Amino acid sequence: MTDRLSDVHESGMTERAVRTQGDILEVATAEFAANGYAGARVDEIAARTRTTKRMIYYYFGSKEGLYLAVLERVYAQIRSVERGIRIDELSPDEALRTLAEATYDHHTTHEAFIQLVSIENIHRAEHLRQSETILRENVTAITLLEEVIARGVAERIFRDDVDAVDVHMIISAYACFHVANRHTFSAIFDRDMLDPALQDRHRRLIGDMVIATMTDRRVR
Amino acid sequence: MTDRLSDVHESGMTERAVRTQGDILEVATAEFAANGYAGARVDEIAARTRTTKRMIYYYFGSKEGLYLAVLERVYAQIRSVERGIRIDELSPDEALRTLAEATYDHHTTHEAFIQLVSIENIHRAEHLRQSETILRENVTAITLLEEVIARGVAERIFRDDVDAVDVHMIISAYACFHVANRHTFSAIFDRDMLDPALQDRHRRLIGDMVIATMTDRRVR
DNA sequence: ACGAATGTGTACTAACTAGTACGTTCGAAC
DNA sequence: GTTCGAACGTACTAGTTAGTACACATTCGT
Known part of the structure; x- marks a missing residue:
């Protein structure tokens, strides 16, 4: 339809x-x-x-x-970025950082995508749910993550009670927020979210965060 | 005005x-x-x-x-929640977890607030910027965090290259995303974000995440 | 009691906005 | 070069929506 x-x-x-x-x-x-x-x-x-x-x-x-056509187009774009990521030869933690940074990079350079996702959520995803293409194809990120996490868990460096969707959520949350809530955050905390030095620091921070969470000794 | x-x-x-x-x-x-x-x-x-x-x-x-009146009201509400948080007697990492979980709890129970923030960001915070009250008073969270981080750094259990605003961003990002992007995330990954068991797990995860990030040995 | 300010309801309008009726042009196939 | 359908442009409409004119009620200080 x-x-x-x-x-x-x-x-x-x-x-x-x-x-x-x-x-x-x-x-x-x-x-x-x-x-x-x-x-x-x-x-x-x-x-x-x-x-x-x-x-x-x-x-x-x-x-x-x-x-709807606009929505499908922007989702197709992120899909193609995800397909281009190669992490086969990286160690689990390096792979995790690579995935996190790739997501961060995509989101910071595709503001329209983030804004459209926000808008779609305001409308309870009623349009997105109509698109079989998006629902069918947009799980690429999860497949990649599952493989990396499985490896990390097997090597006993990752905790095993956090799954791929959780990790994807952590990464997405951080990367989305940085773009989606840029304006209110900037206004309230008087911090320029577009400052290259800050973006660089935040890019490293997202990697640190995901790796630290997954390799945390305390929780095991 | x-x-x-x-x-x-x-x-x-x-x-x-x-x-x-x-x-x-x-x-x-x-x-x-x-x-x-x-x-x-x-x-x-x-x-x-x-x-x-x-x-x-x-x-x-x-x-x-x-x-605008609506916006000021919801911001006043979160402000009053923040003022009610007592962390003086907690260790830095326990304090951090308490703050993270309080933010998570507030956001999951105040969907309207999150949606309004999203909407405000779509409009580049042009309304929010008109409200001196919000801009003036909504830094309470940062004050609390600054104190906790200072203690953690002094005790040499926290890294010192991540400031209060960064930590606030990490916490907010996670808590916001969980609510703001609930619908697209549910639709694509077929995961019920309102499931109490999942919310419980995610509530613990946000604490783990912040503490793991701040106490990470690797980066120091 | 009374006037003045605050508080309330009804019926309207001016402007806007998604969508369309109808006509025209272009390009390829025959 | 004619025909047919895809591609396009103009001018319009029907319905909606923020905002208002005007009339009326309530409250309270004096």
């Missing part, structure tokens, strides 16, 4: 049509991320595009259809 | 007026948290109140004024 419209157009689409759709998606991503679902204006998206509002409805059917 | 309207009414307000305003704020909190700023409907808030839309504008001036 989700992809019906775009599927129809995927075959027999001219070069120009592909560009137009991409153009719309690009602008729509920024608009939805910046203003929320209800706050986003279809007219505003159309105005910032080479094309017109008519085309948005032609290709995406409705505001909701457009939003 | 922010508080002008409510200040005017604070003196010489009837009992009934106080109740009406409280009623409006209660309903508005839920409506804004559930639908975002743009998605929230003033008519809907009015309908769910004992009173009418007229009164919302009478007391709060505008939709934005109402939203």
